[in-house]
Amino acid sequence: MKLKKPSLLSSSLLCAVPPCLSQTRLPYRLIPRRVRVSSATFANAKLVTLRNHAVNLHIDYYSMAGTRHHDESPSKPNKKQKGSRNPEKSLLINLHSCSKRKDLSAALALYDAAITSSDIRLSQQHFQSLLYLCSAFISDPSLQTLAIDRGFQIFDRMVSSGISPNESSVTAVARLAAAKGDGDYAFKLVKDLVAVGGVSVPRLRTYAPALLCFCESLEADKGYEVEDHMDASGIMLEEAEISALLKVSAATGRENKVYRYLHKLRDCVGCVSEETSKTIEEWFYGVKASEVCDNGIGSNIELLRAAVLKNGGGWHGLGWVGEGKWIVKIGNVSPAGKCLSCSEHLACVDTNEVDTENFVNSLVALAMERKAKMNSCEPMADFSEFQEWLEKHGDYEAILDGANIGLYQQNFTDGGFSLPQLEAVVKELYNKSGNKKQPLILLHKKRVNALLGNPNHRNLVEEWINNNVLYATPPGSNDDWYWLYAAAKLKCLLVTNDEMRDHIFELLSNSFFQKWKERHQVRFTFVKGCLKLEMPPPFSVVIQESEKGSWHVPITNQDNEESSRSWMCITRQSL
Secondary structure: OOOOOOOOOHHHHHHHHHHHHHHHHOOOOOOOOOOOOOOOHHHOOOOOEEEEEEEEEEOOHHHHHHHOOOOOOOOOOOOHHHHHHHHHHHHHHHHHHHHOOOOHHHHHHEEEEEEEOOOOOHHHHHHHHHHHHHHHOOOOOHHHHHHHHHHHHHHHHHHOOOOOOOOHHHHHHHHHHOOOOHHHHHHHHHHHHHHOOOOOOOOOHHHHHHHHHHHHHHHHHHHHHHHHHHHHOOOOOOOHHHHHHHHHHHHHHHHHHHHHHHHHHHHHHOEEEEHHHHHHHHHOOOHHHHHHOOOOOOOOHHHHHHHHHHHHOOOOOOOOOOOOOOEEEEOOOOOEEEEEEOEEEEOOOOOOOHHHHHHHHHHHHHHHHHHHHOOOOOHHHHHHHHHHHHHHHOOOOOOHHHHHHHOOOOOOOOHHHHHHHHHHHHHHHHOOOOOOOOOOOEHHHHHHHHOOOOHHHHHHHOOOOHHEEEEOOOOOOOOOHHHHHHHHHHHOOOEEEOOOOOOOHHHOOOOHHHHHHHHHHHEEEEOOEEEEOOOOOOOOOOOOOOOOOOOOEEOOOOOOOOHHHEEEEEEEOOO
8 A cells, every 4th residue: 555645845744754654654653853862871872782783883972971081171172072072973974984884773773872862963964874874775685674664764753853855865765665666655755856946956866766666567657757757857868767668668568659768778878788688679579569560651761761861860760660570680790880680781870950950050159159258349250251151162071170180299399280290181081082072171370370481381371271271260269169160060070189078068968969079070190100090980889770660779798899799680571
């Protein structure tokens, strides 16, 4: 039977233990609201026994009882001694020590000693430490019942003492509730925390107990409700939670939800764990999966291809394709991206059109904002001029971060900007281009003027400028914005070793930015003067859905070597 649980919003929760909890959980008596421990009790409690378990409290008689040594000067108290006489602090130190030792019985002994007296006030930190320790033992069969029962008792006392639970406390109690199979209470705790507001906000770990509990008990709709609440709170799912939702959706025969969570794994995880791969395999081997058909979408090849292109390759997202039983094989993928099980070539997945456009617009906005802060009379003119120039001349396959290339490994005595290094990259990219297109170099105007002032470099630099191979970014501007904008706008390669970790890049969407860099960034090295370009991988190691309806799922491996990585190849007999 599930219990009515207190709401964090109600005044009763902040002031007293709800009757339903005090009457049905444990035969513990309610105690006065003020939780105090007398000095005398603590001073004499060298050893406390809980079920014949001796616990050394490590409490100094003088520090706990507040008695001074006969030679201590009352006018000049020792700060260290004064601090050690604080019984609340001593109790907290001992509780933390129990947590480190994973000693639940000792912590409960300290707690029981505290609540039987009246001279010390238990704080949120005391309760939080106790609740955390109780929640740490829910997977221990010998202590699980004790941990759950005492944990709820401690939480009841915390609430009745007028202490509002914070995120850490709610997380601990949610874990206790989930271990007891009460997902409703675990979820209610989180919802009440959100409703109260304030500085303490829920995290993924706060929601996870309720969500996983519902999934394990096959209460799919309740699991989806938790996910919706997480989404409204801006909490992103991770593999364990997505896998649980996928599993409960498969177990309850909800094929559209299974399809959705496969794509969530693709978007949020990439390589899946062995456990998740087994969940996926069980679904495709099941009867329900073989009954799922595409409702005619598989015959519309043009629609599927257009969707794949719009999404950046690697998936269409239009639903299941094909009919009949699925064939699941575990195999490998060649260095070129060919599946050795079905011979299909995997895609190098790019960012989708909508996200890319938003990315470009955010770059423009940040560049404009930076220029405006320089107190320019026309803050938008310089970058707008580059945008117009790029629209006119923007037929490039690669953008070069000129400063990053020219200054590479030049931190020695006679080092400086190396134009030969930059020239080597330009020539290599021109030779690699199937259309024999020159790349675009972005370099600060001050650097360009210095190169033009050098007779040895002037002719080459002038040639680049005249052929629209080199664009000089204006004084006071950050050339990072220019080469990043050009590469994003033209959807082409970006040659730079810059890891783009500066604060300006933190303003961009991190998950999108990492995907974009993986697909577009080209790194380089010069070994004894010889250039080596590290091109983006020929295929992406993420879950892929082809226009034919097949699926390829990469599985995490320990050594992280692509040559030894296992892939699930999932096709249909009708394909």
